[in-house]
Amino acid sequence: MIRIGCTSFKEHTYLTGKKETTLYEYAGYFPLVEMDTGFYFIPSRANIETWLKQVPEQFRFIVKVQKVFTKHQELEEGQTLTELAEQLKNNMAPMIESGRLFCLLAQFPATFKCTRENVDYLRILRQLFQDIPLAIEFRDRSWYEEKYLEGTRNFMKNHRFSLVVVDEPKKLSTTVPLDAYVTNEDFTFFRFHGRNDMGWTATGPDAQKVRTNYRYNEEELTELQRAVESAKSKTKEIAVIFNNNAGGDAAENATQFKRRLGLDYEELNPSQLELF
Structure with missing residues (x-):
């Protein structure tokens, strides 16, 4: 099954015409969402419920792991990764046990390069989340260099990781390629950030507002469609997340993509369109 969705559920004015969309409303259009709040703090069990x-x-969630797990932030004094992982798994138990977690997402920064130390760290991460589907996203091209690519793919397979298939700017030498190679037969995760070459490396307080400010055109959607369809026969479940929402384009592109693939999801919440 191919599930299509967006990052977050609130900021998709395209769907409802409202400044903020509720999760209930969002689930009337898509069967999948990526909850990026987990990057900043571990969601409480009450929030999960x-x-x-x-x-x-039939709705599924992708939840980002907290940034201490992906080297964006150091552990605070007295914290351990083991304790934080146990807290996350305990809080998420209702989602995991009900089968509505598609996967956890570990998004590593561009500073996380293909080194022996970092490969060893990925082994630790797998141990922390042994029985949970876990997707790994790299932001540094070294993992895809010719001398490392086969090793990267095999490592992902052997440790039951799904290597996220990423689409991001193409004109920068540091960005990763669109590589629709399947490393996990159970699930594959496509994550589309847009191709804003100028904004991708922006820094400062407004960086987040421009990094994913991009609208995919029809030619680019065709390329992404070919990538997703190439993986269909190699994996049981596919998740496609549009993260190009700094300018509010994700929901519209996701809707276009859903139509392109001829997907008509059943068992969604009643949407505004169905009320008239």
């Missing part, structure tokens, strides 16, 4: 009450049974 609230999310589950707002979506139908």
